[in-house]
Amino acid sequence: METKRRKFEHIRICLEENVESSYTGFEDVMLIHKALPEVDYDKISLEIEFLGKKLNAPIIIAGMTGGHPETKRINENLAAAAEEFKIGIGVGSQRAGIEDDSLVDTYAIVREKAPNAFVIANIGISQLLESGVEYAEKAVEMIDADALAIHLNFLQEAVQPEGDKKAEGAKEALEEACSLKVPIIAKETGAGISREVAFELREAGVSAIDVGGKGGTSWSAVEVFRIKDDVMREVALDFWDWGIPTAFCVAEVHDILPTIATGGIRSGIDVAKALALGAEAAGIALPFLKPATISEEEVKRKVKYFVESLKTAMFLTGCKSVKDLRKAPLFITGKFREWLEFREISVEVFARRR
Numbered sequence: 001m002e003t004k005r006r007k008f009e010h011i012r013i014c015l016e017e018n019v020e021s022s023y024t025g026f027e028d029v030m031l032i033h034k035a036l037p038e039v040d041y042d043k044i045s046l047e048i049e050f051l052g053k054k055l056n057a058p059i060i061i062a063g064m065t066g067g068h069p070e071t072k073r074i075n076e077n078l079a080a081a082a083e084e085f086k087i088g089i090g091v092g093s094q095r096a097g098i099e100d101d102s103l104v105d106t107y108a109i110v111r112e113k114a115p116n117a118f119v120i121a122n123i124g125i126s127q128l129l130e131s132g133v134e135y136a137e138k139a140v141e142m143i144d145a146d147a148l149a150i151h152l153n154f155l156q157e158a159v160q161p162e163g164d165k166k167a168e169g170a171k172e173a174l175e176e177a178c179s180l181k182v183p184i185i186a187k188e189t190g191a192g193i194s195r196e197v198a199f200e201l202r203e204a205g206v207s208a209i210d211v212g213g214k215g216g217t218s219w220s221a222v223e224v225f226r227i228k229d230d231v232m233r234e235v236a237l238d239f240w241d242w243g244i245p246t247a248f249c250v251a252e253v254h255d256i257l258p259t260i261a262t263g264g265i266r267s268g269i270d271v272a273k274a275l276a277l278g279a280e281a282a283g284i285a286l287p288f289l290k291p292a293t294i295s296e297e298e299v300k301r302k303v304k305y306f307v308e309s310l311k312t313a314m315f316l317t318g319c320k321s322v323k324d325l326r327k328a329p330l331f332i333t334g335k336f337r338e339w340l341e342f343r344e345i346s347v348e349v350f351a352r353r354r
C-alpha cells in the first residue's frame with residue numbers, strides 16, 4: 001500500500017513541479033551541418049536492431065509508472081504510441097504489482113496494447129538484493145517482457161525518507177539476475193554511469209546499459225517536494241544537480257556495452273547527438289508524462305515530434321541511416337571537452353570523422 005501511494009505522489013510531483021536538473025552535456029556538442037547532404041529526406045531510415053529486436057526508430061519511452069489504479073491509463077496511452085511507432089517502452093518499478101496482485105493490470109496493459117513493441121520490465125536493485133532472482137522473474141513474466149531493466153537509484157534511496165540504503169552485494173545480485181532468459185539492462189535514473197562502473201556491469205554479465213545521466217529529471221529534486229524533515233530537505237537540495245551528465249556517460253560507456261542514452265533528452269537533435277556519440281538508442285521519460293495523462297493521440301504527437309526532429313538532424317548531416325549517424329562528425333567544446341581530456345577519452349575521434 002505504501003509503495004502504491006508513493007508511486008502516485010511521484011507522478012503528481014513530476015507533473016506539477018520543476019524537477020529537472022541542468023546541463024546534459026549535449027549543450028557542448030554540435031553536429032556539423034552539411035550543405036550538400038546528398039540524401040532524400042524520405043529515404044532516411046531510423047530502423048535499428050536492439051538486443052535482438054527490430055525498432056522502427058532508436059527511441060525508448062523510459063520506464064515511469066504502474067502500480068496505482070490511476071497509472072493504468074498512462075501506461076495504456078504510452079503503449080498505444082509505442083506500438084504504432086514500433087519503438088521501445090519500459091514500465092516503472094514493478095514492486096507494487098509484485099506486492100499486490102490487484103495492481104498487475106496497471107503494468108500488464110503495456111504488453112496488451114503493444115504486442116509488437118520492445119517492452120522492458122523494471123525492478124530496483126534494492127528489491128533484487130532483498131528478494132533475489134525469483135523476484136526478477138516475476139517482473140518479466142508479468143508483462144511478457146523482451147528485457148529487464150534493473151534500476152540503480154542510490155541517489156534517490158539516499159535522500160528518500162523511506163529509502164533503502166543497503167548496497168553491499170549489489171554486483172553479486174546483478175550477476176545472479178543475468179541467468180534469466182531475457183537480457184538485463186543496468187539502468188541509472190538520473191545520476192549517470194561511469195566507465196569504471198560499466199566495466200563492472202559487463203563483468204557481471206549485463207547485456208546493455210541505460211546511462212540515466214544527469215540533466216533531466218532529478219530524483220533528488222522530486223524528493224525535495226516530499227521530504228518533511230528540514231535537514232533532510234536541505235541535503236536533497238544539495239544533490240539536486242548531482243551526477244554525471246548524460247553525454248559524458250555515453251562517451252564513457254558506449255564501447256563497453258550497448259548503450260541507451262537517457263536523461264534530459266528533449267528533442268530529436270539531442271537523440272541525434274547521443275547516437276553520434278555512440279549510443280544505440282535514446283530513452284525519454286518526462287516529456288511523455290503529461291501527454292500520457294491526456295490521451296494516446298497526445299503521446300503519438302510527441303513521439304512524432306522526436307521522430308521528425310531526429311530525421312531532420314539526419315537529413316542536414318547527410319545521414320541515410322542510424323549507422324551513418326553514429327559516424328557523423330561532431331564539434332565538442334566546453335566542459336564536455338575538458339571532461340574527455342581529463343578522462344583521457346579521445347576527442348579527435350569525433351573530429352576526424354568525415
Ligand code: FNR
Nearest residue numbers: 062063064092093151189216217263264284285286
Ligand atoms: C521515472 N524513472 C523511473 N526509472 C525506473 O527505472 N523505474 C521507475 O519506476 C521510474 N519511475 C519514474 C517516474 C517518473 C514520473 C519519471 C519522470 C521517471 C526514471 C526515468 O526512467 C528516466 O531514467 C529519468 O526520468 C531520466 O529521463 P528524463 O525524464 O530526463 O527524460
